[in-house]
Amino acid sequence: MQRISVQSEDFDVGAEYRRLCSDAPGAGAVATFCGLVRDYHDAGSSDAVRELQLEHYPGMTERCIGECLRQAQQRWKLLAVRVIHRVGSLRPGEQIVFVGVASHHRADALQAASFIMDSLKSEAPLWKKQCSSSGEEWIDIRDSDREALSRWSAAAE
Amino acid sequence: MQRISVQSEDFDVGAEYRRLCSDAPGAGAVATFCGLVRDYHDAGSSDAVRELQLEHYPGMTERCIGECLRQAQQRWKLLAVRVIHRVGSLRPGEQIVFVGVASHHRADALQAASFIMDSLKSEAPLWKKQCSSSGEEWIDIRDSDREALSRWSAAAE
Amino acid sequence: MLQIHYFASVREALGRGEEQLELPAGVTTVAELVGHLREADAAFDRLHEGSRPVLVAVNQVVANRLGKIADGDEIAFFPPMSGG
Amino acid sequence: MLQIHYFASVREALGRGEEQLELPAGVTTVAELVGHLREADAAFDRLHEGSRPVLVAVNQVVANRLGKIADGDEIAFFPPMSGG
16 A cells, blocks of 8 residues: 655645544654754855745646655565655745655654655755845755665675 | 653643654754554454553653663764653554654654664563454564564664 | 656756656667756756766656666656754 | 662562662672572562563672672663663
8 A cells, every 4th residue: 555645735744644543543653853944054155045946847847746655665575655846936944745654563663764764865856946135046965865875785795 | 952751641642743843953854654553463463453452661761762862862863862762552453652853954853763663673671462352472583573673774874 | 758857956956846848859768868968958967977976767657777767768867865 | 778670571570670689698799699699589589480581780890700799889680671
């Protein structure tokens, strides 16, 4: 059981958690991750972010997230997975992304949630533009995000 | 900001998530883990579990969980942490344990949640007794739980 | 006919999000299509001189320079992903 | 006086959850206290013959056999933890 949504509307973490539990009645573990818009991008920058614009490639985004989930299902024993990614205009403090995983054992749920976040960040066609008092700027992928994903391929060898 | 509860009452994952967000207003990442009572203990066993009794050492449990959180705070940059562990009589499907972590970046929240679960399982004085049609049985710590915790000490070296 | 999409900084640099293009004669790979577009469009050419790589997807799958292109394909150009 | 607690399978095997004990003469370590209790109580002795280890906490901190014991301490005996 897996559900993927790319949407401009906000989501309710409590409701998503309850749905994972009902999608996976025998689960012993449910891990969730929620990403929120921070009010700065780089620790060194003093510019407060006023808005984040999230653009995506409709169709390909859902397909790429589906491929991340397929890989996660191959590596871990998962009972239910939920991914929501918001697009459009977001403000600091708002929810951007949700990953929820239900499994029998805790290591599967926690590792899969971590893997799904790492892979969708580098592989799903989504782009963030940050608007602050000093102007607008497209955000580049962080080196740490590239490294986060490459760790998983090393672990699989 | 950290909150620890050892209680017989159930808890609301959505409400705990919202409290983590308000405890950590600048957070970019919130990871949660919830453990549920499974209806079997070992995959090989066909005995359906009817009840799980959770006994603890009042005072020492809170102290040990606090020590797990202190270690997590030293290893990762965390903005807010919440742990709830239920005690008393639980039925299959019920929530047993909640760990929630808010941080700036996703790796801190996800790794700390995983570490806290691994360490409280092996270090907090809580014991599970499983009641099924074939009788009552105290559950022993799994080898996999011991290994899960020892991985973290190896990672710190 | 190719259906071409541009996203994010690529879309902004070109001033358009999509267009249709008659499959140019002799173009069978991503590298050949990119070569054709760089010659035909100065703004597209400048994109490839910049520090931010331009990625290509053929029919919604990321492709390298050797990726095959055929009439009717959906092609997209965009910078590295930064979602999540 | 020592305040002694027993938990889980240890509590059930002994049939009691807590008791008070006058600090026995010559007992200054966990190992000496365990030795004293094994001599004084056959059920406690049998616990230490079993396959499941018996852990000891002194004042709510897990102690090894060399851990110090003094009058007024809170001592607890229990099997390995299995919470979470």
